[in-house]
Amino acid sequence: MLAGIFLWSFLPGTIARAMPENWHWPERIAARMxxxxxxxDAGAWMMQAGDPxxxxxxxxxxxxxxxxxxxxEDCRKSATTTRQPVRCTVRIRAENKAER
Numbered sequence: 001m002l003a004g005i006f007l008w009s010f011l012p013g014t015i016a017r018a019m020p021e022n023w024h025w026p027e028r029i030a031a032r033m034x035x036x037x038x039x040x041d042a043g044a045w046m047m048q049a050g051d052p053x054x055x056x057x058x059x060x061x062x063x064x065x066x067x068x069x070x071x072x073e074d075c076r077k078s079a080t081t082t083r084q085p086v087r088c089t090v091r092i093r094a095e096n097k098a099e100r
Contacts, residue, residue: 064090 016025024039031042048055065072068090075088 060095064092067091067093 012029013026016029019025027039027042030046031037031039034042034045036042036045044055047058071088071090075086079086
């Protein structure tokens with residue numbers, strides 16, 4: 001019984017890491033360990049737990065990108081055409097503390 005406990009403590013991880021990377025077994029094990037329904041949710045949960053300040057910065061950046069999608073795309077096209085950095089104007093919403 002002790003040998004079984006010892007083997008079970010490291011064998012699944014060793015096997016998972018030996019499988020092809022595109023199978024994502026270690027990631028699936030991590031998602032299952034945190035009780036997340038998907039790899040995406042597990043990653044978000046781990047990022048939030050690991051560095052809440054950086055997670056909030058990611059949320060704010062995603063909001064800015066979503067709210068200014070057209071303006072940012074126009075700026076990218078302009079920068080590509082001129083092959084120079086361009087100045088862009090984006091709109092930033094006031095933060096709603098209740099949402100976070």
